Amino acid sequence: MPDPAIDVTRLMAERPVVDLHADTFYRLARFADVAKFGARTQEGHIDLPRLVEGGVGLVVQAIYTPKEKTGPEGTDHAMRLAARILEAVRTNPGVGLVEEADDLDRFRGPDSIGFLLHLESVSPFAGEMGFLSLFEKLGVRSVGLTHNHANEAAGGCEDGPDGLGLSGFGRELVSELDRRGILLDVAHLGNRATRELLERARGPVVASHTGFRALCDRPRNLSDETIGEIVRTGGLVGIDFVPGHLVREGPATMDVVLAHIAHVAERFGTDHVAIGSDFDGFESAPPVGLEDASRFPALAARLLAAGYSEADTRKILGGNARRVLGEVLARRARR
Ligand SMILES: [Zn+2]
Known part of the structure; x- marks a missing residue:
């Protein structure tokens, strides 16, 4: 068996990591200064030098709107x-x-990072379809209909056991997002809204940042049934590093992250698991060993040491995410 350390250095030099969810600019706007993105700091989890060090080639950056900000304020x-x-x-x-x-x-290339813009909750649309065109012009290529609570489009995961389904506006949005080649993300949706979206969507659909109920039973996490429905669309699930999504109590560790990855890989195949850290989107302590974006090489090393092939490690770190994004974005050229 090859020395994992050597493999990792070579692997990470190609910048294979796609992080399907980060809140860097929400954090910087709240606690710091956006100008700090370019400098290495100890704050939060992500800045440009730490992304480069971590072998990250692409980050989906969220435009998150808190539920208090409704209508024009959102x-x-x-x-x-x-x-x-x-x-x-x-x-x-x-x-x-x-x-x-x-x-x-x-x-x-070296020192080069792609951002893909994700709208986390369509509450800024205030029920108006025209805003989809506006945010599409701004570069948004991925949309989650809600955050944790219901809005004009759908029910959220904190709205009770099943939550609300899709509204008429939500159904229209699903069709339009599909048609326009914009990724649909079910993270944060309620159970019923998730089911209705997966029935309607052409796919592939993702849950960009999530944990799994089989390992950590919380409304925000996905059941195996839902993972199966996402996989049927050709999509994937991104493991997040939010301790509360990984373990019921106590600190999360790299082992726990590995266990969540293995859960999906063993039941649904290595083509349907990815990383969506949620870095900069949570304030509790990140998993030990995955403290910030510079730590992805350690995750790669652990995957290889756990027996994943180099090809599967590449897929999990970013290859699967690139495949799904490529499939959705390719639709843009044809419409
Ligand atoms: Zn989120």
């Missing part, structure tokens, strides 16, 4: 957050926006 909030991300793209050499399928291969 729209204003989301536009400001989008403006800050776009400003970071403009002012950091080597950082670019992934908007079309071809862009997926543009950000692979």
Whole structure:
């Protein structure tokens, strides 16, 4: 068996990691300064130097709108957050926006990172379809209909056991997102809304950042039945590093992250598991050994040491995410 350390250095030099969910600009806007993105700090989990060190080639950056911000206030909030991300793209050499399928291969070199914009809750649309076109123009290529609570489009995972389904507006959005080649993300949706979305969507659909109820039974996490439905769309699930999604109590560890990855890999195959850290989106202590984005090489080493082949390790770290994003974005060229 080859020395994992040597394999990891070679592997990570190719910047294979795709992180399907991060809240870097929400954190920077709240606690710091967006200009800090380019400098290495000890704050939060992500900045440009730590992404480069971690072998990350692509990060899905969220435009998250808290539930208190409804109507025009939510729209204003989301536009400001989008403006800050776009400003970071403009002012950091080597950082670019992934908007079309071809862009997926543009950000692979040293010091080069692709951002893909994700709208986390469509509450900024305030029920108006025109805002989808506006946010699409801003570069949004992935959409989650809700955060934890119901909005104009759908029910959230904290709305009670089954929650609300999709509204008429939500159903129309699912069709439009599919048609436009924008990724559909069921993370944070309620059970009923998730089922209705998966029945309607053309796919592939993802749950970008999540844990699994079989290992940690919480409403925010996915049941095996739902994972199976996501897999049937050709999609995938991204493991997040939020301790409360990984373990019922106590600190999370790298072993627990490995166990969540193995849960999906063994039941549904290594083609349907990915990473969506939720870095910068939580304040509790991250899993021991995965303290920030510079630690992805340690995760790669652990996957190889656990017996995953190099090909499967590549898929889990980012290959699967690239495949699904490529499939969805390719639809843009054809419409
Ligand atoms: Zn989230």
